[in-house]
Amino acid sequence: MKGTIKDLLKISGVYGYSIARGNTIQVKLPSKHRFADAKQRIQHLYESLMEESNKPGNIIEIYLEDIVLTIFLSGSTMLMVISNGLTNLALLRMTGKLVLATLVKEKHK
């Protein structure tokens, strides 16, 4: 496995993802998904998590009614994966860690 976004999207139940770095926010979700237009809210969440005092860990899971937000943090990079509740979350966390490591590595190149 190369640890790319494609690997994440192959996991059953994953709807899409968001990558935030500094002032840049990228959201990839099906257009009809209710989080597709949530760029602003993701921006707020990112800014809030970037404050050292608010950082609860490197991986954060937020359980909503029918959605799970899995957030991976490394330095100023945030990867958020949006999936349903039936997703194998352990597999998602494993893959997410690899994807984030690749993203950070690419950033430093």
Added chain:
Amino acid sequence: MNQEIHGELENTRCSEIIKILSLGKRTGRLMLNNGAETGNIFFQDGDPIHAQCGPIEGNKAIYEIAVWTSGEYHFYVDDTPDVITVNSSSEEILNEAAIRIRQMDRVSSLISSSSMVYTLDADINEKEINLKSIQWKVIAHINGKRSISDIAQIVGLTVSDTLKVFYTIIKLGLLREADNSDSVQQKLKAELPGTPFVNALNNDFMKAIGPIASFIISATAEDMGFDLLSDDVDHRAAFIETLSSKILDEDMALYFLNTMTDWLKSGAIR
């Protein structure tokens, strides 16, 4: 065959028996056994005239037997040999045996028995070490599995001579006892079931953290209440994730995650 004297070497060592037989000007065969080997010393009017211990004959055989500290002996009166291999007097032999016994006592203080198993110690402090050819010959056969007696047989030395060589090599700091860490490692390894998943897990985790991998897998499974034989992908993934968090080196942790994620994803065909 008339057996007249017998006893245990724990109470009377070989040199003392030789002294008694010599003073009594006895003729016959002294047979000694230390549990692993048997030796014979033939006497003619109190003087040793032939000795044999395994493939060794003559004075050397007596010196080999003289250092035994356990086992039993029997003296068979009037038993005579076909050959004469010892030409020294009792006194000369006893003097030499006394020197050998002192040497062996020193060796025994470091090496408790010839059944001990040693392995090469990678943690060497000396910058330069000079080895004699016999030391090198012995080292070449040390593998953490062979005992000192096994190596003695391979290199064609007597057990006592091999013990002395081991003593010198240990003093140089080149060896450590293999028993503890190696056997524990094997024991821990044996505790893991040999399924394809566990084998893959163990191999990759070992690459990441070294030989204690199997121990950590076993302990983590116990802590998490995870059955290593379970086919459940969710549980397996959670277990892999927990294991990866125990790898301190970030790159190695990612490597482990990567290979095991691949393994899990192709799990459908396993």
